[in-house]
Amino acid sequence: MAYSTAIDKKWQQKWEDADLYRFDESNLEKKLYCLEMFSYPSGANLHVGHWYNFGLADSWTRMKRLQGYNVFHPQGFDAFGLPAENYAIKTGIHPKDSTYANIATMERQLKTMGATFNFDYEVVTCDPTYYKWTQWIFLQLYKNGLAYRKNAPVNWCPSCQTVLANEQVQDGTCERCHAETTRRDLTQWFFKITNYAQELLDCLPDLDWPEKTKKIQTNWIGRSEGSEIAFDIADTDFSFRVFTTRPDTLMGVTYVVLAPEQELVNRIATDACRAAVEAYKDKVNKISEIDRLSTTKEKSGVFTGAYAVHPITGEKVPIWIADYVLAGYGTGCVMAVPGHDERDFVFAEKFGLPIPRVIQATGTEDDILPFTAYGKLVNSGEFDGLTSENAKKAIVEKLEKDNKGEQKITYRLRDWLVSRQRYWGSPIPIIHCDDCGAVPVPEDQLPVELPYDVDFAPDGESPLAKCDAFIRTTCPKCGKAAKRDVDTLDTFVCSSWYFLRYPNANNNMEAFNREWTNKMLPVDKYVGGAEHAAMHLLYARFITKALRDLGYLDFDEPFKSLVHQGTILGIDGQKMSKSKGNTVAPDDYIAKYGSDVFRMYLAFGFAYTEGGPWSDDGIKAIDRFVGRIERLIEKYKGQFSKKGPESGVYGEAEKELDFVRHTTITSVTTDLEVFQFNTSMARLMELTNALYHYDSGNTLNMPLISSVLRDLLLLLSPFAPHFAEEMWQQMGEKDFLFARNSSWPIADKTKMVKDEVEMAVQLNGQLKCRIVLPSTADNAAIEQTARNDAKVQDFLAGKQIVKVIVVKGRLVNFVVK
C-alpha cells in the first residue's frame, strides 16, 4: 500500500495500542527531557509553525529514543490570556468554553502529527488544578518579599485596557495589539526579578543557548558600572543621589536634573516655580510613550527654584526637572555635565546654562564640546592632570570619605509587573482587609477559583471588581469582612513554571515534588520561538532561581540547551496571515501527501533556525523521494534477507554502497543531533540515490541490500515515522521499528576507508588538476605522486618550487616563483 494518511492512522493506532512512547518513571538513568514551548489554544487548527516546531523537535527525540534515551516529551496548553477573552467579547462565547473546545481540537490535531507526546502528563494553565499551584508560587514569593505591591507609573495599553510589563512594551506599543501605550500611576503587583539581575547575567555564559538570545537578555538586563553621588538640597534637610558612569566629570556639573515623577520634586519646588513645575508634570504625564520617543531630540524642562550643593566644591547648582531623565532608571536623578554629555549639552544650550570644560583630549582628537571621550582633567582643582580612569577612582574615594558617594552597579531591568486588569487569568490569592492590610489566602484554601459568570467587557477596571460574589470574603487573620484582590496574573506567570509541572502533572498534593523534580530537570532541550528571548525565557529563569532560593529546587537554570526554530513564511515571502490570504493550511497538504511528507518537507526545505517561504514544488519533491524508497522496497519484497551484510557476493559495488551507508549513518547522526534537518535529509537522499545507482544491474547481494535498506529506514524514521514503520513491516520485520529494543545504526569506521582517494593539486593555491592515489600514501609519497603526474610536470615546468604543502586526503599545493 502506497504511503498516505491511511498509513499514518494505522500506525498511530498501533503505537497507541502498544503504549510505545510511555515515559518510564522507574529508570531515569538515560532520561531526556525534551520540551517545545507550549501553545496557545487559539483558532481551531494547528498551523505550519506548530508543525515546524513540534514535528521536528519530535524527530530529534525519535533519534534519541532509538539511541536508548528514556524521552520525556510532554505537551500542554498556555490557556489563559487575552485572545480568548477578546473573542468572547466579540462573540459572547465564554473564554472557558472556547478555550476547552480549542484544546480538544488541537489535541486531536496533534495526534495526527504522529509525534511521541506524553499526553498523560498534559498541563492546561487555565485549569484550577494548575493555577492552584501558580497561586501557591505567588504566595511563596510574597511571603519571602519577592512579590510586592506598589504605586508606580506603569505602562497602560488603552486597547487591552490593562497594565503591561516593561517587556511587553515594544517601541512604545503593546506587544499583543500594537496600540500605543500610555503611562498611569497605579498600585500594582510586582515580582522582584531585579534581585536576580546579576545572577541572571552570570549564568548566561554557561548555557547552551543561541548567542543572539543571550545577547538580548544581557542587553535587557543592562548592567552598568558607575557611582552614586549624594547631593544635598540647599537650605533644606533633603538630599538625593545621582547615578553616573562618569564621576571623573563631577567637577563639570553646572546643574542637576530630576525626573518629573521623582518624589522630591513636589517638596522642593519653590512657590515661585511651583505652577510651572506642576504644568510641566501634567504635560509629561499626558503624552504617550510614542510621542515621548518621537520628540527625542527636542529637550524640554523647567527650573524648580531649588538648588543642590555640589558635594566637592560646595557650590550651589540649580535643580531642574526634565523628561529626558527617566524615573525608573538609576535614582531618577542625574548630575548634568554639559561639557561632556550630549544630552546635557543640548539642554544647557537651550536654557542658557554654563558649559565648562573639565576634560581635555589627550591625543590629537577633536577638542570641541561636548567632549564625551576619556581624557585628562582640567579646571578640576585638586584633580587636574589626572586621566579620566584615575580621576574616577580619586573622586569616588574622596566622596566615600565624606559619605557622599560610592561605586554602584545599576541595571536596566525593572521589576516584573504581574497584575492585569483582565478576566481570563489566574486570580491573585490575596485578601485586602481594612485592618490587616494585604493578607495571603491560606494555602489550604487554594485555589482561589476564577468565577464563571462575570461581565468581562473591558472598561479599565478589573472585571472581577464587578463580581460581588467573588470579592466578598472574610479576612483570614481577623475574620472581619474583607475583599479579594480583583486583578489577575499575567499569563507569563503561568508559563514561567509549567516545565516544572509537567513531570508532576498528576501530583495533586504539591506543585512539584522536590526530589523528583530535581531528577527530571533541567529541561535537556528546549525548542521554541526567538520572540520569547526577553520575556518568557527571562521570567522562567527568574522563577527557577527564586524557587531554588526558597528551598524548593536544587538547580539554577531551567533550560540547559535551547534552540529557536525559524518562521515559515507564505509563498510570497510575507509572514502568514489570514488578512493577507497567504496562509498554508497543513491539513490540506496532509490529506494529500500524509503527515510524514509534510514533516519531511519542513525538515528539508529550510535551514531550521532560519525558516523561509513555503513552496509547493518543494513538497512535491519529498513526495517523489518517498516514492523512490517505496519502489525499492516493492522491488525486493519477499526476497529480504536477515543474514549479515557480509554474506553473499561482496564486490566493488557492494563495497562502495556500504561506504555510502556508513558515511550516511555518520552524518545523519551528527546533523540531526544539532537540528540540521535539511542536511540530514540530503544525506538520506544520497543513500537512496546510491541504492538506485549500484542496484542498476540488479547484481547486488540481498543480505547487503536488506541491511542497507533497514538502516535507511531507521535513519529516515525520525522524519517519517509512519512511513518507516510501514516499510519496516513490508520488509518482513515483525516488531515495531520504534520498538524499545530497536537501535539507531552505528557507523562502522572500517567500512568508511576507501582504497583510493582523489586529491587536488594546486599551484599557489589555485586548483590545476586532480590525482588519484592509494589512501594509505604518506605525505612524501603524495608529493612524489603529484610531482610525477604529467600534467603537474607541465605546469611546474620552468618554475622554482619554494614550498610544498600536503594536506592528506585533500590536496597538494606547490608554492612556486
Next chain:
RNA sequence: GCGGACAUGGCGGAAUGGCAGACGCGCCGGUCUUAGGAGCCGGUGAGCAAUCGUAAGGGUUCAAGUCCCUUUGUCCGCACCA
C-alpha cells in the same frame, strides 16, 4: 544613535581556513511509452577559451565564502540608560 547577526547559481540552501555551489527545485537531453505532467538515466555557476566567480573594496595566509579592516544593503535587539 548604539549593539548584534547576515549577504553564496534562476530558486531553497550545502561547505572543521583546504577541490565553492552538497542535496533538492527548475531547466535541458536521453530512455520507456499509444501518450507522459509518471518512472528511470545523464547534464546544468559564467565564459568559445585561457580563465573568472561567494554584496563592494582592501588586508592576513602556501591557501579565504570562512579570519581582520572599510563600505553598502537586509534583518533583529536596545534606544534621552546618565
